[in-house]
Amino acid sequence: MKLSKPLFAAVLGLTLTAPAIAAEYNANHFFSERHSMVRGPYVDWAQRVAERTNGEVTFRVFSAGSLLPPAASLQGLRDGVAQVSYHAGTYTPAELPIANLIGNMAFYNTDPMVMAFASTEFGLTNPAALQEWSKNGIVFGGGYSTSQYFMMCNKPVETLADVAGKRLRMAGGAWTRFAEHIGAVPVSIPSSEMYTGLDTGSLDCAVAAADALDSFSLKDVVTSMNTLEIGNYYAGFEWGYNKGFWQGLTADQRDVLFDEMAYELANHRVEFDADVTKAVSSATDGGMKIFEPDAALQQALAEFVVADEAALIENAKRRGVENPEQILTEFKAVVDRWAELLEGVDRTDTDALAELAKTEIYDPLDAETYGTN
Structure with a gap:
C-alpha cells in the first residue's frame, strides 16, 4: 500500500527542503552499514562530499532500512523523505519498467564490473531511461552491480x-x-x-x-x-536524488557529487569482490x-x-515501454563498449577504475543542465 505524499511526510516528521536552507540531508540505504554498498558509497562518500563542499552538502546516512523500507525507497525519495537513496528496481516494476527491462538482462554479461559501469552510463545518458527517472521525480546519479x-x-x-x-x-x-x-x-x-x-x-x-x-x-x-x-543484480540505482534537492544544488556541488560517485562506483566493485573472496574462504574453512x-x-x-x-520484451510492452527491442539493443551496445574498455584493466586498482569512470561517464555530463528538466 502506498502512502499519500502528505501522510508519508507527516509520519516521518519530515518535509521537502531546498539546499539553500537545509543544514543536513537524508541518505537512505536498506543494507547494513558494514555492507560494501553502504560503507564506501554512502558512509565514506558522504564524509568526502561534506568536506569538499565545506559542509554545504552534508548527508546523514540511514542504513538497514532505518529510514525507509526497501519497497518504499522510490516513493520516499520522490517525496523528499530522503534526498539521496539506493533503490532496487525489482520492488517497483510498474514505476520503473525500463530499469527493470535492462536489469533483467543480467545473464547477457555476468561480469559485475562491466555491468556496474554500463548500467551507470546507460542510466545517465539514455533518453528513454532519463525520461523514466524524471517521470518518477528523481535524478539518476549512478548505478552498481552485485557480484555474481x-x-x-x-x-x-x-x-x-x-x-x-x-x-x-x-x-x-x-x-x-x-x-x-x-x-x-x-x-x-x-x-x-x-x-x-x-x-x-x-x-x-x-x-x-x-x-x-x-x-x-x-x-x-x-x-x-x-x-x-x-x-x-544491478536494477535501479545506487544513488538517486530527489529532483527538487538536485535542482537546488549549484553546478560546483553537482560536480563534487559526480566525482565522488565515479570514485565509489569503482571502489564499491573492488570492495564487493574482496568481500566475496573473504566470505567464501571463511565459509569453506567452516566446512x-x-x-x-x-x-x-x-x-x-x-x-x-x-x-x-522474448519474455523480457513482452513484459516491457505490457508495462507500456515503447520499442523495448531498441532499448535492449542500445543497452547491449553500452555493455559491449565497457567490456572492451575494461579489458586488461587491473580490477583491484580503484584509482585507475575511478579515473575511467570519471573520464568516460561523468566528465561528459554538463553539471549546469543535467537533471534540470
Missing part, C-alpha cells in the same frame, strides 16, 4: 537433477523464470529474510552474491554452494562444500539466456 549470484544451500545441490523441486530465493524477474526453467520453485523474499528461510527450512537455497555468507551471516545456515553464475555445476545445469542456463529475451 550463486546458489547457497542447506543441502547438496550439484546437478540439474538436484535442483528439481528445490525452493530457491530469487530476486524476481528473470531469476524467477530461470528457477521455473530448471524445475525449481522460486521464492521471492528480501535479502534480509534469506537467513531465516534457510534456517527454518522454508528455503533450500538462497540465490545471491556470495558476500551474503558474511554480510547476512548465511555461512551459519549454508552447507554448500554451487558456482553456476546466475547473473548479477561449506563448493560444487561446480554439471554440464546439464550449464546447458539449461545457456538455453534460458537465449529464450528469455
